[in-house]
Every structure is written in structure tokens, then in C-alpha cells.
Amino acid sequence: xxxAFLTSEYPHPAVRHSAGIGTSIKNLATALVEEGHQVTLFIxxxxxxxxxVEHQINFHLIKQKEYKLGGFYxxxxxxxxxxxxxxxxxxVLEAPDWTGITAFMNFKKPLVIRLHGSDxxxxxxxxxxxxxxxxxxxxxxxxxxxxxxxxxxxxxxxTQELFRLKKQITVIHxxxxxxxxxxxxxxxxxxxxxxxxxxxxxxxxIALGKAFNNLAGNLPDVELKYLGKDIRDALTxxxxxxxxxxxxxxxxxxxxxxxxxxxxxxxxxxxxxAAVVCLPSYAEAFPMxxxxxxxxxxxxxxxNIGWANEIMIDGTTGSTMQPDDSELFFQALKKMLxxxxxxxxxxxxxxxxxxSNFSKKQIVNQNLSFYKSVIND
Numbered sequence: 001x002x003x004a005f006l007t008s009e010y011p012h013p014a015v016r017h018s019a020g021i022g023t024s025i026k027n028l029a030t031a032l033v034e035e036g037h038q039v040t041l042f043i044x045x046x047x048x049x050x051x052x053v054e055h056q057i058n059f060h061l062i063k064q065k066e067y068k069l070g071g072f073y074x075x076x077x078x079x080x081x082x083x084x085x086x087x088x089x090x091x092v093l094e095a096p097d098w099t100g101i102t103a104f105m106n107f108k109k110p111l112v113i114r115l116h117g118s119d120x121x122x123x124x125x126x127x128x129x130x131x132x133x134x135x136x137x138x139x140x141x142x143x144x145x146x147x148x149x150x151x152x153x154x155x156x157x158x159t160q161e162l163f164r165l166k167k168q169i170t171v172i173h174x175x176x177x178x179x180x181x182x183x184x185x186x187x188x189x190x191x192x193x194x195x196x197x198x199x200x201x202x203x204x205x206i207a208l209g210k211a212f213n214n215l216a217g218n219l220p221d222v223e224l225k226y227l228g229k230d231i232r233d234a235l236t237x238x239x240x241x242x243x244x245x246x247x248x249x250x251x252x253x254x255x256x257x258x259x260x261x262x263x264x265x266x267x268x269x270x271x272x273x274a275a276v277v278c279l280p281s282y283a284e285a286f287p288m289x290x291x292x293x294x295x296x297x298x299x300x301x302x303x304n305i306g307w308a309n310e311i312m313i314d315g316t317t318g319s320t321m322q323p324d325d326s327e328l329f330f331q332a333l334k335k336m337l338x339x340x341x342x343x344x345x346x347x348x349x350x351x352x353x354x355x356s357n358f359s360k361k362q363i364v365n366q367n368l369s370f371y372k373s374v375i376n377d
Contacts, residue, residue, distance in 0.1 A: 001037045001038070001091050001092075001371060001372070001375075002037070002038040002039075002040065002089050002090050002091045002092075003029075003032060003037060003038070003039055003040075003090075003091065003092055003371060004039070004040040004041070004083070004087065004090045004092070004094070004109075005025050005029065005039070005040070005041050005042065005093075005094050005095075006042045006044065006079075006083065006093060006094070006095040006096075006101065006102070007021065007022065007041065007043055007044075007095075008043065008044055008045045008098075008101070009021055009022035009025075009043075010022040010025060010026060010041060010043055011023055011026055011264045012054075012059075014050060014052075014059075014061060015043055015046065015061065016045065016046055016047060018264070019197075019198065020116070020197075020287060020288040020289065021096055021098070021116045023264075023288045024116070024151070024174045024175065025041075027174070027175045027176065027177050027288075028175050028363075028364075028367060029041070029057055030055070030057075030177065031175055031177065031360050031363070031364045032364065032367070032368075033055065033056045035364055035368075037368075038056075038058075038089070039056075039057045040058040040060065040086070040090060041057060041058065041059050041060065042060050042062060042082070042083050042086075043059065043060065043061050043062065044062040044064070044079050044101070045062070045064045046061040046062060046063055047063065047064070048061065048063050049061060049062065049063045060082070060086060062079055062082055065078055072137075073104055076101065076102075076103065076104045076105055077104065077105070079101075080104075080105040080106060080107065083107060084108050087107070087108050087109050090109050091109065091110075091371070091375050092109060092110050092111075092112060092371050092374055093107055093109050093110070093111050093112070094111075094112050094113070094114055095111060095112075095113055095114070095141075095145075096113070096116050097114070097115050097116060097117070097118040097121075097138060097141065097159070098116065098117070098118055098119060098138075099119055099134055099137060099138065100118070100134070100136075100137030100138035100139070100140060100141035100142075101137075101141065102144065103136075103138070103140040103141040103144070104140070105144075110147075110374050110375060111144070111145050111146055112145060112146060112147045112148065112149060112370075112371070112374055113141060113142060113145040113147075113148050113149075114148075114149050114150070115148065115149070115150035115151060115155050115156060115169070115285065116151055116155075116285050116286075117155055117283070117284070117285035118138045118159065118162075119131075119134045119135075120134065120135050120138050120139075120159075120162050120163070121155065121158055121159055121162060121283075122202065124158065124162055125202075125282060125283035125305075125306075126201075126202050126282060126283050128234065128235075138163070139163050142163055142165060142167075145167075146374055146377070147167075147170070147373070147374045148165075148167055148168075148169045148170070149169065149170045149171070149172050150170070150171050150172075151171075151172070151173055151174050151285050151286035152171065152285055152286040152306075152307045152310050153171050153310060154285075154306035154307040154309075154310065155285040155286070155307065156169040156171055158306075170370050172363065172366045172367055172370060173286055173310070173358055173363060174286045174288060174291060174358075174363075175358070175360060175363040175364070175367075176288070176291040176292065176294075176295055176354055176358060176360075177360060178295050178351070178354060178355065178359075178360070181268065181292065181296050182296075183272070183295075183296050183297040183347070183351070184272045184273075184296075190273050190274060190275045191219075191221045191222050191223060191275055191337070192222070192223040192224065192274055192275055193208075193212065193222065193223070193225070193274065193275065193276045193277075193278050193333065193337075194225050194227060194270055194271060194274035194277050194278070195208055195224075195225070195226050195227070195228075195278050195279065196226075196227040196228055196267060196271065196277070196279075196289060197228045197279070197287075198228050198229050198231055199226050199228050199229065199230045199231055199240045199241055199244075199258065200231040200233075200240055201233055201234070201235065201240060201243075201282075202281065202282050202283040203279070203281050203282075204279070204280030204281050204282055204323040205226060205240060205244055205280075206240070206243050206244055206247060207280055207324060207326070207329065208224070208244075208278055208280055208323075209224075209243075209244035209245070209247040209248055209256070210247045210326050210329075211326055211329035211330045211333060212224045212248065212252070212256070212333075213247060213249055214326065214327075214330040215330055215333055215334060215337075216248075216249070216252040216255060217249075217252070218334065219337060222255070222275075222337060223255045223256070223257070224256045224257070225256075225257050225258075225259060225270070225274070226241070226244070226257070226259065227259045227261075227267070227270050228259075228260075228261060229260065229261050230258060230260075241258050244256070267292075268292070268296065271292065271293055271296050271298060272296055272298075274298060275299070275336075275337060275343075276298070276299045276300070276301060276333060276336045276337060276343070277293040277298040277299070277300050277301070278301045278302075279293065279300070279301075279302050279303075280301065280302060280303045280323040280329065281302070281323075282303065282305065282323060283305075284305075286307055286310065286311065287307075290302060290311055290312070291311070291354065291358070293350075294311075294317060294318075294347075294350035294354055295350075295351055295354055296347075296351075297344075297347035297348055297351045298347050298350070299318060299336045299343035299344070299346050300312070300317065300318035300319075300346065300347075300350060301318060301319045301320075301329075301332045301333055301336060302318060302319075302320050303320065303321070303322065303323050304320035304321055304322060305322075308320055313349075313353065316346065316349050316353075317349050317350040317353050318336075318346045318347075318350060319332040319335070319336065
């Protein structure tokens with residue numbers, strides 16, 4: 001089978017940007033190639049055209065084009081034409097739901113959309129206004145897709161409600177390549193809490209700052225590190241790092257550090273050295289960051305919203321709580337830092353949970369069955 005992915009992100013030096021969606025596509029693409037299937041990537045919004053093959057994956061970087069008027073339409077049609085010209089050997093094309101990139105596009109091969117979380121979905125979870133055109137583009141794209149899959153039950157249900165979709169949605173969780181994540185025994189020696197991913201309000205990073213302020217007064221050697229791009233806050237116009245520091249007593253601020261983005265391959269080093277990983281997001285679909293921390297057997301503290309129950313088991317694979325409950329948040333972090341036996345067992349349970357429920361073989365087979373059903377319909 002030959003599967004193609006349309007995306008704006010992918011973890012590769014030649015690509016402008018990558019985040020969770022890019023990582024999930026890379027994991028799936030790698031696993032599909034290992035199973036003997038062909039994979040092609042169409043990566044739009046890039047600085048220049050570039051075509052190459054790497055690790056048996058075909059890359060097509062599509063240059064971003066500018067238009068005086070109607071760019072939202074004409075660039076989509078440009079991408080459509082490019083894909084159709086290179087789709088002779090492709091069996092199925094997959095695209096994400098974000099901003100409805102496939103609205104107005106017509107492909108020669110069947111299109112499936114994977115729900116990683118649309119703009120509509122995230123605006124709803126964050127209770128913030130949305131541009132009407134984004135809602136319309138996403139709705140049109142979903143209605144025109146031959147089939148839809150979702151990375152979580154929660155995301156599938158919310159998306160059906162928000163767009164009033166009658167289509168059946170197949171749930172297939174994100175894949176994690178456990179062989180690429182090797183836990184290190186030295187992790188218990190450090191005394192820092194790590195949050196990694198974009199430094200943005202929806203990731204619960206400000207709530208983490210509040211909880212750390214209480215924690216720092218109780219544990220004099222604990223530190224907090226944020227690893228990721230600092231984003232300007234949409235509500236205030238202030239950099240998110242500044243909003244975090246505003247929640248922390250000046251005498252504790254020296255124990256908080258912000259580390260700009262590092263190469264993808266170096267992220268695991270920071271995770272492995274952390275005493276605790278804390279990812280208290282308000283809005284996710286099925287976060288790769290959580291899976292990566294669990295794969296490295298890290299003591300993990302997360303939010304308990306929606307999708308969380310499909311990944312975490314509170315008190316077994318880590319601790320889950322409502323990010324706005326500062327006292328429970330503080331207590332969860334304190335227990336992980338002071339009860340080493342509990343923290344270590346949570347880490348081991350987390351990896352075993354992934355091995356039992358989210359193995360590469362399981363997820364690949366689910367995806368292949370989904371693609372075959374679309375092709376044969």
C-alpha cells in the first residue's frame with residue numbers, strides 16, 4: 001500500500017516547523033515503511049520546493065506562494081494540483097483537520113482526515129473566539145473527506161458535536177516508537193520539574209507557575225524548567241514566560257528557567273534528567289509529549305481533562321488533576337518529588353501501560369485496516 005500525508009509540519013531540518021502532529025506523522029510513516037509499505041509526504045507552506053528520499057520516505061516540500069487576493073483559495077488549489085500531478089502510485093491521502101487545509105481541494109485519490117484537534121475544537125476547549133472562516137473551512141473539509149479518523153474518543157465526540165457531523169469516526173490513537181525511548185537510571189538524581197512543548201497558555205504553563213510558587217517555599221532545592229518556544233499570549237499580548245514569572249515570588253524566580261527550542265533528538269536528554277515531568281494542558285487531542293514522557297518512565301503529572309482518561313491512570317501511571325486547583329496541583333508535584341518509590345513505580349507502570357495498549361504493531365494494524373476499508377469502499 002502507498003500512503004501519502006499532507007501536512008505543514010514534520011521533524012526534519014529542511015522543514016520550517018514541527019510540533020505534535022509532525023511527530024505523530026513521522027512515527028506512523030516510519031512504522032509503515034518498516035512493515036513494507038510506501039510513504040510520501042506533501043509538506044506545504046515551505047520556503048522552497050524540494051524533493052528527496054530519506055529513510056525510504058518520499059519528501060515533497062511545497063513552496064508557500066503569495067497572492068494579492070484570495071490566497072486562502074488559490075494556494076489550496078495550487079497544492080491540490082501539485083499533489084494530483086504526483087499521485088499516480090498513491091492509494092490514499094491523509095490530511096489533518098487543522099484550519100481545513102483540504103477545503104476547496106479535489107483529489108484523484110481518496111482523502112481521509114485525521115482529527116488531531118481543529119481550530120474550532122481548541123477554541124471551544126479554551127473558551128476563546130474563533131475566526132468564522134476557520135470554522136467554515138474546517139467544516140467543508142470534514143464534509144468532503146471520504147472518511148475520518150481521530151486520535152482520541154474525546155476529540156471525535158467533541159468534533160462531531162461542534163460540526164454536527166453524521167459521519168462515523170474511527171478512533172486510532174497516536175503511535176509511539178518505544179524502541180527510540182531508552183529510560184536512564186540516573187533520573188532520580190536531579191531536582192527539577194520539566195515542562196516541554198510550546199510555552200503557551202493552553203498548555204497550563206501559567207497554572208504550573210502558580211503551583212511551583214507554593215512548592216518552592218516547601219522544597220528549597222527544587223527547580224522548574226520550561227523547554228520550548230515562548231509564545232505571545234493571545235489574551236494579553238504579553239510573552240507567556242512573563243505571565244508565568246508574574247505568578248512567582250521574586251525570591252523564587254531564579255529557580256525558573258526558559259530554554260528555547262532544541263533539536264528534536266535532544267529533547268529526550270532533558271526528559272531523562274528531570275525528576276518530574278509536568279504537562280497540565282487545558283486543550284489537547286492525544287498529546288505526543290505525554291506518550292514520550294511515559295515511554296521514558298518519567299514520574300508524570302498531567303491534567304485530568306477529557307482525553308487524559310484515554311492515556312493516564314491516576315495514581316498508577318502518574319497523577320492527574322484539574323490545573324486550576326492549585327492546592328491539589330501542589331500536592332501532586334510534592335508527592336512525586338518526595339516519595340521516590342511512588343514516583344519510580346508510576347514511571348515503570350506508564351511504560352508498561354504503553355507496551356500493553358499502544359504498541360507499534362497494534363496501532364499500525366489499526367491504521368492499515370482503516371486505509372484498506374477506505375480504498376475498498
